[in-house]
Amino acid sequence: MSTILRLNNLTKRFGPVTAVKDLSFSIEKGNVYGILGPNGSGKSTTLGIVLNVVNKTSGEFQWFDGTQSTHEALKKVGAIIERPNFYPYMTAAQNLELVCKIKNVPPNNIDEKLELVGLLDRRNSKFRTFSLGMKQRLAIASALLNDPEILILDEPTNGLDPQGIHQIREIITRIASTGTTILLASHLLDEVEKVCTHVVIIRKGEKLYSGPVDQMNASFGFFELKASNEEKLLALLESHPAFGKVIQKGGIITAFLEEPLEPEALNTYLFENGLALSQLVKRKESLEEQFLTLTNQITA
Amino acid sequence: MLRLLNIEYHKLRFSKSSRVLITTYFILITFIALIASIEFNFGNVNFRLADQGIFNFPYIWHFNSYIAALLKLFLAIVIVSMMSNEYSNRTIKQNLIDGLSKKEFILSKFLTVVSFALLSTIFLFVVSLILGLFFSDYTEISIIFSDMEYLLAYFIKLTGFFAFCMFLGIFVKRSAFALGFLFIWWILESIVRGVMEYKIFRDSNIAENIAQFFPLESMALLVREPFTRLNAVQSAANQLGSEITKDYSIHWYQLLIVILWIVIFVYLSYLLLKKRDL
Numbered sequence: 290m291s292t293i294l295r296l297n298n299l300t301k302r303f304g305p306v307t308a309v310k311d312l313s314f315s316i317e318k319g320n321v322y323g324i325l326g327p328n329g330s331g332k333s334t335t336l337g338i339v340l341n342v343v344n345k346t347s348g349e350f351q352w353f354d355g356t357q358s359t360h361e362a363l364k365k366v367g368a369i370i371e372r373p374n375f376y377p378y379m380t381a382a383q384n385l386e387l388v389c390k391i392k393n394v395p396p397n398n399i400d401e402k403l404e405l406v407g408l409l410d411r412r413n414s415k416f417r418t419f420s421l422g423m424k425q426r427l428a429i430a431s432a433l434l435n436d437p438e439i440l441i442l443d444e445p446t447n448g449l450d451p452q453g454i455h456q457i458r459e460i461i462t463r464i465a466s467t468g469t470t471i472l473l474a475s476h477l478l479d480e481v482e483k484v485c486t487h488v489v490i491i492r493k494g495e496k497l498y499s500g501p502v503d504q505m506n507a508s509f510g511f512f513e514l515k516a517s518n519e520e521k522l523l524a525l526l527e528s529h530p531a532f533g534k535v536i537q538k539g540g541i542i543t544a545f546l547e548e549p550l551e552p553e554a555l556n557t558y559l560f561e562n563g564l565a566l567s568q569l570v571k572r573k574e575s576l577e578e579q580f581l582t583l584t585n586q587i588t589a
Numbered sequence: 590m591l592r593l594l595n596i597e598y599h600k601l602r603f604s605k606s607s608r609v610l611i612t613t614y615f616i617l618i619t620f621i622a623l624i625a626s627i628e629f630n631f632g633n634v635n636f637r638l639a640d641q642g643i644f645n646f647p648y649i650w651h652f653n654s655y656i657a658a659l660l661k662l663f664l665a666i667v668i669v670s671m672m673s674n675e676y677s678n679r680t681i682k683q684n685l686i687d688g689l690s691k692k693e694f695i696l697s698k699f700l701t702v703v704s705f706a707l708l709s710t711i712f713l714f715v716v717s718l719i720l721g722l723f724f725s726d727y728t729e730i731s732i733i734f735s736d737m738e739y740l741l742a743y744f745i746k747l748t749g750f751f752a753f754c755m756f757l758g759i760f761v762k763r764s765a766f767a768l769g770f771l772f773i774w775w776i777l778e779s780i781v782r783g784v785m786e787y788k789i790f791r792d793s794n795i796a797e798n799i800a801q802f803f804p805l806e807s808m809a810l811l812v813r814e815p816f817t818r819l820n821a822v823q824s825a826a827n828q829l830g831s832e833i834t835k836d837y838s839i840h841w842y843q844l845l846i847v848i849l850w851i852v853i854f855v856y857l858s859y860l861l862l863k864k865r866d867l
Contacts, residue, residue: 380603
């Protein structure tokens with residue numbers, strides 16, 4: 290498998306603020322990656338650096354094993370970051386023609402890409418007349434013009450209505466199914482969970498996790514328990530070796546597992562120690578809870 | 590290089606305001622011909638400008654390049670807005686992401702600047718040639734094509750001015766403010782020059798020697814005002830007992846100063862773009 294992009298200890302400081310801190314990860318061909326992080330965690334800055342619009346403070350990055358200069362490599366990349374940026378006085382087709390000229394590709398597949406994002410009937414409308422959803426879809430069409438080796442999308446559904454979000458996700462899924470490598474930055478978990486195979490989680494510019502999405506969920510789950518004698522329950526849970534963090538909230542005690550434990554075994558253990566439960570639920574954390582735990586934002 | 594020009598042409602072609610300004614500019618240059626029809630009537634004295642020899646070869650090269658240079662502000666607006674709009678539309682970001690390098694971006698803009706200056710020079714050449722052939726008293730080939738260095742000076746002067754506008758567009762990022770900055774710069778130069786001339790270096794030409802290195806002043810010096818060179822004005826001055834002695838010719842070092850400014854402005858634009866996070 291060939292590496293498309295490799296980041297090595299990338300750091301970016303804006304004055305006293307460190308937006309990206311010692312970030313390293315690599316993007317392999319054929320996978321769908323998600324960069325996940327809350328707002329202001331350095332996702333866009335990271336993408337800005339590898340896309341040549343933000344200057345790095347230190348560290349390095351390499352496109353396609355460093356065989357080409359960044360701007361040559363970018364001709365083989367399709368990317369949209371933040372808001373779609375086009376010339377308002379040009380039509381959709383004219384804007385795409387310009388991108389073709391910049392990327393040095395023939396303008397033959399403009400109509401094909403417009404068709405893909407459902408904008409063919411508006412090809413001759415001026416960009417300024419477009420709604421946000423249409424602008425975003427045009428941006429995707431523009432990113433696809435050169436049949437890129439990798440498609441980079443930064444918050445592609447930001448600010449869209451549910452219908453727009455649905456359209457964009459459908460387009461992304463369709464593109465992913467053709468085997469195109471995708472790098473998707475988002476603060477929306479379900480978005481990443483739905484389309485990505487790999488995920489990089491960052492917070493305050495630091496990498497917290499990187500790896501396959503399903504392995505991120507590799508915790509042992511947790512129990513939600515209720516008993517009339519809460520103090521005794523707490524004491525028993527703490528003395529049990531399988532439990533880590535225990536949280537008491539609204540009459541329900543949440544106990545996180547550090548090793549596998551079946552509900553039956555727990556029930557037996559508690560009963561043998563003279564405690565009867567009024568509620569026993571075992572759950573696995575959703576990706577969202579995982580994410581919040583990882584980013585330390587869970588309210589205990 | 591053609592690719593870069595093609596990209597810029599594509600950007601300008603569909604912009605209505607740029608199209609209007611550029612067309613207006615070239616139409617206004619042809620209006621120099623209208624000067625020919627200016628007539629004054631002071632009682633019995635009938636004065637027709639065209640008869641005063643302003644369209645005589647080779648004087649016409651000097652006269653027309655001076656008049657046409659006054660119109661450069663129209664193209665300056667186009668250039669400033671083509672730079673700053675890239676910022677306000679944030680298309681500069683998209684251009685870079687799409688695979689244009691920062692060097693290529695500046696180069697494409699500079700090539701456009703040079704093309705504008707070149708087009709304008711060629712246009713001016715054609716208009717002046719036609720006007721001259723109509724009105725000039727001398728139409729020998731050797732006279733027609735003498736003093737052509739005014740066209741070269743005109744070209745360098747325009748390129749310099751537009752390069753300055755390009756730099757301001759990138760530096761200020763907003764077209765209205767950039768044009769305002771240009772105006773303020775011009776005032777500043779005048780003030781500094783004035784202070785030097787009348788306060789610091791009185792009764793010497795040191796002030797002039799320093800001022801010729803200022804960007805706008807150096808461009809202005811390339812094509813000096815041609816009016817006092819007219820026979821009518823010269824003889825009028827003689828009758829009043831004064832003599833106008835001015836150096837109207839173009840010196841190589843004046844060209845060099847402006848070319849130096851062009852290099853500085855283009856390089857500063859590049860440096861600015863390179864340093865900035867978009």
